[in-house]
Amino acid sequence: MINVAVIGVGAFGRNHARVYHQLQQQGEEIRMVGVVDADVARADAVAKEYGTRAFGSVEQLLTTHSEVQAASVAVPTREHLKTARRLLRSGVDVLIEKPLAASLAEADELIGLCQEHGRIAQVGHLERFNPAVRATAPLVTLPMFFEVHRLSIFTPRSLDVDVVLDLMIHDLDVVLSFVRSPVKEIRAVGLPILSGKVDIANVRMEFDSGCVANFTASRVSTERVRKLRFFQPQQYISVDYGRQDVLVFAV
Ligand SMILES: NC(=O)c1ccc[n+]([C@@H]2O[C@H](COP(=O)([O-])OP(=O)(O)OC[C@H]3O[C@@H](n4cnc5c(N)ncnc54)[C@H](O)[C@@H]3O)[C@@H](O)[C@H]2O)c1
Incomplete structure (x- = not known):
């Protein structure tokens, strides 16, 4: 017990x-x-x-x-x-x-x-256990480009930290687990909009493998979006965390 x-x-x-x-x-x-x-x-x-x-x-x-x-x-x-x-x-x-x-x-x-x-x-890090993320993990081969969006409508919660620690942290965790290559360079921009801390941020992360991941997170959006899309040899994979589904396209 x-x-x-x-x-x-x-x-x-x-x-x-x-x-x-x-x-x-x-x-x-x-x-x-x-x-x-x-x-x-x-x-x-x-x-x-x-x-x-x-x-x-x-x-x-x-x-x-x-x-x-x-x-x-x-x-x-x-x-x-x-x-x-x-x-x-x-x-x-x-x-x-x-x-x-x-x-x-x-x-x-x-x-x-x-x-x-x-x-x-x-x-x-609950998104690790999102069924869409779990279904995607075994499909990952050599990801080369990620486009990730996590947008939410403003609520006066979790304002003790910025949007990177509040929301983007989920996507950073998932992408780092998919890429498995050291990070080479990070470029970022962020702005406070409604709270005293960064409420909207964009990060470009480049890995030693050549992969580039582009993350956008906002807690001052007018819509809710939680999507991760990436390209790898012969495949485009689109993950919708909210709908908990994965689309795989052969390219
Ligand atoms: N995993 C996720 O997807 C997810 C989603 C939302 C929030 N969170 C995290 O959960 C945590 C709480 O967020 P929330 O939105 O529930 O906040 P909240 O403000 O709604 O709740 C926090 C609670 O803690 C209490 N509290 C504050 N200081 C305390 C202390 N020292 N001892 C005991 N109680 C204390 C407050 O009275 C309040 O009831 C944050 O770290 C947030 O990032 C995680």
Whole structure:
């Protein structure tokens, strides 16, 4: 039996609570011992919905339930390191929502903490598990050109990080896993539009293999688009993350 908890049950964290609850209902070897949120009314509401206990802080959770073995961390990104550090030091493995951290230095510290305490930290790069991405991975041969768009309508969420860490991070993760060649050059442009941070960005990444990937991400669009298209010898492949489908054309 694995004792789990969810830290941060806002818009996204409540999905973690819902899924742990479902797994429990399906008889999996899992027990959700509690949910934590700085907004206690929110923690209470989610705990009530999924039949578990509510806590206002990680400290309270760990004091009451020292048996917690794994936790989802779905607090805002600027709080990831602080929250995960507290859990890792108490021997708890963590599933941290993307982006892993707000900076490279913070990500390095997290890796160091895992090594020091012999714990697991996994990042919630959910697009890796999108059926369209999973179906595409075995088709990849020698990709030479990517065109990637991830556009969303503005919401006042995740504004503690720029659009590269908020949205483009998914596509960077997927393309790097498909290309498997060192990055040679990165050129980028980004602009703040509605928040104080970059809200729209374009990145041109060139790889040692000669492959070029062109990424566009926006959180101030009037439409929702999540598409990745690429060319490789004799093939053009188009992935729609939203529709979860893949089109393969012989060229
Ligand atoms: N994998 C994905 O596709 C995906 C999608 C959306 C969001 N996310 C990530 O999930 C995380 C949360 O995003 P969100 O949209 O749910 O944010 P949100 O603001 O809706 O929720 C965050 C919650 O954390 C609580 N909180 C803040 N500081 C806390 C602390 N120190 N301790 C306990 N609770 C605290 C807030 O009260 C709030 O309820 C972000 O890192 C975001 O990037 C991932």
